[in-house]
Amino acid sequence: MHGWVGKILWVDLGKAELNEETLDPQVAKDYIGGRGLGIHYLLKGLDPKCDPFSTENLLVMATGPLTGTGAPTGSRYMVMTKSPLTGAITCSNSGGYFPRELKRSGFDGIVFMGRAESPMYLWIEQGKAELREASHLWGKNTHDTTDLLLQETDTKARIACIGPAGERRVLFASIMNDRDRAAGRSGVGAVMGSKNLKAVVVRGKGKISLADKIGFKTLNKQILDRFKKEVSETPLGLTINGTAGVVAATQNFGVLPTKNWQQGTFEGWENIQGERLTENFLVKNSACYGCPIGCGRKTKVSNQEFAGEGEGPEYETIYAMGSNCMIDNLAAITKANYLCNELGMDTISMGATIACAMELVDRGFLPEDEIGRSLKWGDAEALV
The missing domain is CATH 3.60.9.10 (Aldehyde ferredoxin oxidoreductase, N-terminal domain)
Structure with missing residues (x-):
């Protein structure tokens, strides 16, 4: 086949x-x-x-x-x-x-x-x-x-x-x-x-059979050229800031998950947007096999409190552990992302769980003495 x-x-x-x-x-x-x-x-x-x-x-x-x-x-x-x-x-x-x-x-x-x-x-x-x-x-x-x-x-x-x-x-x-x-x-x-x-x-070194190698190669080139022109190199393209660039777009449209989904905009969004990730933590881009976009981020945090290196975070992680928890510390978000990856844990659900706990504390349904520490909105240390 x-x-x-x-x-x-x-x-x-x-x-x-x-x-x-x-x-x-x-x-x-x-x-x-x-x-x-x-x-x-x-x-x-x-x-x-x-x-x-x-x-x-x-x-x-x-x-x-x-x-x-x-x-x-x-x-x-x-x-x-x-x-x-x-x-x-x-x-x-x-x-x-x-x-x-x-x-x-x-x-x-x-x-x-x-x-x-x-x-x-x-x-x-x-x-x-x-x-x-x-x-x-x-x-x-x-x-x-x-x-x-x-x-x-x-x-x-x-x-x-x-x-x-x-x-x-x-x-x-x-x-x-x-x-x-x-x-x-x-x-x-x-x-x-x-x-x-x-x-x-x-x-393995096996090859995948193609019905029309020449036609496939021609179509591939057309798609790659279009990707380069319309996706990779545009100001909002994923090559430049990765999926983290979506933070600015969702903020502008009023749909950036904030305060456990209570709000659609976040006052500290500029501190966690893709440009900040690129400026402060990006080591180099990475890409999946055969992909011209290279939206992956090899990153490193030198901040002593949240030092580490790895890949990411992606947009979903940034909103889940950032704006949704009212946290605008990108170093802390990136460190939490590293920890979740090493533990083998979904960053989106982890962030959602923390945001929910923060709201429960805020509304008085979850006493902090049961948690064993303070868990306020925007607490970057609590996140990590």
């Missing part, structure tokens, strides 16, 4: 068994993309009444027909499961290089079932897969886990893993890939942790 590898890997963690399934061309056509494939396998094998943390729940990682082809913005993968946060089917997606590498390693997707008796990780290299012991990685943050797995497998491998939040089944735990890219929403990391699955490590 063009655009597909044609294989799905089934991993029964409870039995430590791995089986390959040939992807039905009709299924690939009817359920286009990673989200479609995920829905197909969940509908096919999931009891809708199951507990999200039970062995009956499935965890699906799936790519689409454009993944790994070099199509602009096409390096994404979907993680689908029954969410422990909502109780419904959820889809969380992420970019980077892991999606391309997963497909090049020989599989369009992976379906995890059951629960391993002890922590394990899945290692896939050029179409060959095996489960390996991961007890020595349990309890480690996502960055340390990534570094150790690169040493154990292949320094050019790509890794998706959980941190302590996923291991402890925090309801908004994320799956982190390529160190700081996140499939962050709805607790997919918690489901992965409930299965005692610490990481998925992939390495």
Whole structure:
């Protein structure tokens, strides 16, 4: 099939068994993309009444027909499961290089079932897969886990893993890939942790078949040229200030989430906008495979109180931990973003939780002595 590898890997963690399934061309056509494939396998094998943390729940990682082809913005993968946060089917997606590498390693997707008796990780290299012991990685943050797995497998491998939040089944735990890219929403990391699955490590050099290589290349160039002209280099383009540039736009339109969604504008918005991130913390841009935009931010905070380095924050993190908490300290927001990434925790839900707690304190419903510290609107120290 063009655009597909044609294989799905089934991993029964409870039995430590791995089986390959040939992807039905009709299924690939009817359920286009990673989200479609995920829905197909969940509908096919999931009891809708199951507990999200039970062995009956499935965890699906799936790519689409454009993944790994070099199509602009096409390096994404979907993680689908029954969410422990909502109780419904959820889809969380992420970019980077892991999606391309997963497909090049020989599989369009992976379906995890059951629960391993002890922590394990899945290692896939050029179409060959095996489960390996991961007890020595349990309890480690996502960055340390990534570094150790690169040493154990292949320094050019790509890794998706959980941190302590996923291991402890925090309801908004994320799956982190390529160190700081996140499939962050709805607790997919918690489901992965409930299965005692610490990481998925992939390495491959396979090529994706194209029906019309010349036509694809021509269309790709047209899209890239248009991206460069209309998206990347415009004053509001994502290349310049990343998604953090959206702060100014939402403020101007009166829809910047503020004070736990009580307001649509924030007095301190200029201190947390994309220009400040670029001026004060940007080290360099980063991009997903095949993407001409480069909206990713490699950043570093030198401020002694909030020192650290990593990637981000994105717009959603800035509003969730910034304006929504009435915090205009971008160094603190960036540090909190680093911590969430290392712990494997969704920054949006984390920020929303803190904002809610601040409002409860403000309205007298949550005594501060129950928290153990002050939790006022705008308290940057409390955020971190």
